[in-house]
Structure formats: structure tokens, C-alpha cells
Amino acid sequence: MSTETHSPNGWPQPYRLLDAQPYWEALQEEQLKYQRCAGCDQAVWPAHSHCPHCGSRSLEWKHSSGRGTLYSFSTIMRGPTQLWTSIVPYTVGFVQMEEGYFLFTQIDATAEEMAVGKGVEVKFIRRGEQTLPIFSLMR
Known part of the structure; x- marks a missing residue:
């Protein structure tokens, strides 16, 4: 079980559920990971112990390109x-x-620059003790 903590500089730290431990470890290395089901080949996020699409427990951690819309x-x-x-x-938003x-x-952009469907790419920032992904618009 995980509980919320605060870093020394006051930033709240995210809940770290055990299913997502590889995600949090990858962020510390400035990498983005997600799960993919070996049974049905669907992407799985947030992290699970089984596939929410087909029920398989054959989930694999994959590296993300860090790009989306x-x-x-x-x-x-x-x-x-x-x-x-x-x-x-x-x-903030969904990518x-x-x-x-x-x-x-x-999302690291001004409101005037934002539009649904725009391409974005990951970059990493440190908030307290945790490295987190944020996204900027692709130029």
C-alpha cells in the first residue's frame, strides 16, 4: 500500500502503487514505460496486474516513444x-x-498555443524527489 508524502521542498509526491513500480523507476532514468498485453496486444494504462481488455496476466513493460497527440x-x-x-x-490534459x-x-505550453490534436512529446522535470513526465508541443 502506498501513501502520499511530501518532499522537503513541499511538492506532494505521487502515490506509488506496486503494479506501477517499473513506471516510476523508468521515470527516474528519464524514460517513459507502459504495459502491453501479450494476450491481446492492447496497451494497458494505468498499470494493472492483469489486462483489463482480456483478463490475461501476461503483461509486459515496454518503452514508450514519448510522442502523442x-x-x-x-x-x-x-x-x-x-x-x-x-x-x-x-x-493539464490527456495525451x-x-x-x-x-x-x-x-502540458508545457500557453493556452493560446494549445489545440486538441496537436502533436506533443515528453520531457522530464523534477518535482521534489520524483522525476515526472510533462509534455511540450512539437514544433
């Missing part, structure tokens, strides 16, 4: 805490990855 987004103008308020405005899964993440 912007599926939806919202620009936050009022942060929920003092720490998040310090970086407003910021944008449809080339491999077929969706990832909820921060």
Missing part, C-alpha cells in the same frame, strides 16, 4: 494550494500516446 486540456488559473498557485497559469494509451499530465 493532445486529446483534451484545461488551463489552471487558480492553484489548489500555495505551491501550485506559485506556477499558475499551468495546463493519447502513439502506443494507444492515454496519459494525464502537465
